[in-house]
Amino acid sequence: MAGRRRASGTRVVVAVCLLLIGLVGCGGRPATDSARAEVQSLLDRRATAVLDRDETAYLRTGARGWFGNLRAMPLADWSYRLTGLRRTGDIAVADAELRYRVRGYDRAPVRAGRTLRLDLDAGGHWYVQSDKPAKGSAEQLWDQGEVAAVRGQDSLVLGVGQSATQLRSYARLADHAVPAVAQAWGTEWARHVVVLVPGSLSDMAGLLGAPESSYRGIAAVTTGETGAPAGAPADRIILNPDAYGVLGDTGKQVVLTHETTHVATRTHTTAATPLWLSEGYADWIGYLGSGRSPSQAAPELRRAVAEGRVPGSLPLDADFGFAGDATELAQAYEGGWMACRMIADRWGEVRLAEFYRAVGGHERRAGAVEGAMKDVLGTSLEDFTAQWREYLRAQLG
Incomplete structure (x- = not known):
C-alpha cells in the first residue's frame, strides 16, 4: 500500500545564525546582557504558567495566544532557552528553543524553534505579543487550534478539529497495533504511541514543516530520529485526515500498525x-x-x-x-x-x-x-x- 513513509531524522533547529544575529544586532540594536536576562526571566515565568495551567500568571507575561489550546495536553515539562534577541526601541524579537515533554510518553524533551515578538510596557517590563514557530521550524499542534486528547490502553491521540468519537476510534486502532508489533518485533521499545490528527492536509504539512504537495494522498507518516537511543523523544505518528479518513477499517489498521512498526524499530533503523x-x-x-x-x-x-x-x-x-x-x-x-x-x-x-x-x-x-x-x-x-x-x-x- 503506497502512502506511508517514515520522515527520518530529527527536525533540528539551527540556532547558529540566530545566535549571530542576536550578538551583532542585525535588524536592531545589539541586546544588552541585562535585556537578555530580563527576557529569559520572562520566558521562564511564561513556561511555569503553562505547566501550572495558570492563565492569570500567563497573561502577566503577555498575550493569551494559544494558551487555551493546551488544556488537554498532559505536559511534564515546558521551558524556553533564549538563543537570540534583537531590539529596536521598545520592540524586540526573541529567538528561543522550546523544550517540552508529554507526560508518560516522552523520555526526553521535544525541541522546537520559536520566534517571540516582545514589547516594553509603561513600567519598562517586557511582555510577549506573539509566540510562533521560527522560520524553518514546523508548527506544533496547538498552533493550529484547541487540542483534544484521548488516552487509549497503549496510545495517546491528540487532535485538532476532530470529534471525540473519531479520536477514540483512532485510539482503538493504535491499541491494537502496539501489541501486534510487539508480538512480531519484540518488547524492547516503549510500547506506546502518540498519534497526532490535524484538521487538514495543509495542517499535516505544517506539522512536518513541508509543502502540502509532498503529502497529498499519503495516509500517515512517522517522525523521529532514526538510530537514536531509546531515551530520545517519542516519535509522532501524524495522520492525514483526508487520505486516512477515506480508508476502510482494514486499511486504517494496516496503516497505523505500519507506522507503529516504525516507532518500534527506530533504534535499529x-x-x-x-x-x-x-x-x-x-x-x-x-x-x-x-x-x-x-x-x-x-x-x-x-x-x-x-x-x-x-x-x-x-x-x-x-x-x-x-x-x-x-x-x-x-x-x-x-x-x-x-x-x-x-x-x-x-x-x-x-x-x-x-x-x-x-x-x-x-x-x-x-x-x-x-x-x-x-x-x-x-x-x-x-x-x-x-x-x-x-x-x-x-x-x-
Missing part, C-alpha cells in the same frame, strides 16, 4: 537500512492478520508481473520518492513487502527480525545488506534477488 527493508518490514507487520493476499495487497506489482515486467532488482531508495510516479511508488512499497514476506516464509519470522537488526547494525549502507544476508540468511544478494523475482512470479503470476 539507521543510515545502513534501505527503504525497501524499513518500509517492507513495516508493511509485513501491518498486513499480518489482515487476510490480504499478495494479489490484493500488491495490485500494481501483480499487474507488472502479469505483463512480464518483473523487476530486475530490489527497490532503490529513490523509488520511494513521493514526487515521482504513483505507480512506481506503489510497486516499490509492494516489492519491499514481498521481499520481507519471502524471508518470513522461507527463513522464518524470527530470522526476518534478526536480519533487520543486523542490517541496521552496520555503520554505513555499503555492504550492510550483503553482510546481513550472508550472516543471517546464509545467502548472497544476487541469489536473494533471483529468489525474490521467482517469488513474485509464483505469488503474483
Whole structure:
C-alpha cells in the first residue's frame, strides 16, 4: 500500500545564525546582557504558567495566544532557552528553543524553534505579543487550534478539529497495533504511541514543516530520529485526515500498525537500512492478520508481473520518492513487502527480525545488506534477488 513513509531524522533547529544575529544586532540594536536576562526571566515565568495551567500568571507575561489550546495536553515539562534577541526601541524579537515533554510518553524533551515578538510596557517590563514557530521550524499542534486528547490502553491521540468519537476510534486502532508489533518485533521499545490528527492536509504539512504537495494522498507518516537511543523523544505518528479518513477499517489498521512498526524499530533503523527493508518490514507487520493476499495487497506489482515486467532488482531508495510516479511508488512499497514476506516464509519470522537488526547494525549502507544476508540468511544478494523475482512470479503470476 503506497502512502506511508517514515520522515527520518530529527527536525533540528539551527540556532547558529540566530545566535549571530542576536550578538551583532542585525535588524536592531545589539541586546544588552541585562535585556537578555530580563527576557529569559520572562520566558521562564511564561513556561511555569503553562505547566501550572495558570492563565492569570500567563497573561502577566503577555498575550493569551494559544494558551487555551493546551488544556488537554498532559505536559511534564515546558521551558524556553533564549538563543537570540534583537531590539529596536521598545520592540524586540526573541529567538528561543522550546523544550517540552508529554507526560508518560516522552523520555526526553521535544525541541522546537520559536520566534517571540516582545514589547516594553509603561513600567519598562517586557511582555510577549506573539509566540510562533521560527522560520524553518514546523508548527506544533496547538498552533493550529484547541487540542483534544484521548488516552487509549497503549496510545495517546491528540487532535485538532476532530470529534471525540473519531479520536477514540483512532485510539482503538493504535491499541491494537502496539501489541501486534510487539508480538512480531519484540518488547524492547516503549510500547506506546502518540498519534497526532490535524484538521487538514495543509495542517499535516505544517506539522512536518513541508509543502502540502509532498503529502497529498499519503495516509500517515512517522517522525523521529532514526538510530537514536531509546531515551530520545517519542516519535509522532501524524495522520492525514483526508487520505486516512477515506480508508476502510482494514486499511486504517494496516496503516497505523505500519507506522507503529516504525516507532518500534527506530533504534535499529539507521543510515545502513534501505527503504525497501524499513518500509517492507513495516508493511509485513501491518498486513499480518489482515487476510490480504499478495494479489490484493500488491495490485500494481501483480499487474507488472502479469505483463512480464518483473523487476530486475530490489527497490532503490529513490523509488520511494513521493514526487515521482504513483505507480512506481506503489510497486516499490509492494516489492519491499514481498521481499520481507519471502524471508518470513522461507527463513522464518524470527530470522526476518534478526536480519533487520543486523542490517541496521552496520555503520554505513555499503555492504550492510550483503553482510546481513550472508550472516543471517546464509545467502548472497544476487541469489536473494533471483529468489525474490521467482517469488513474485509464483505469488503474483
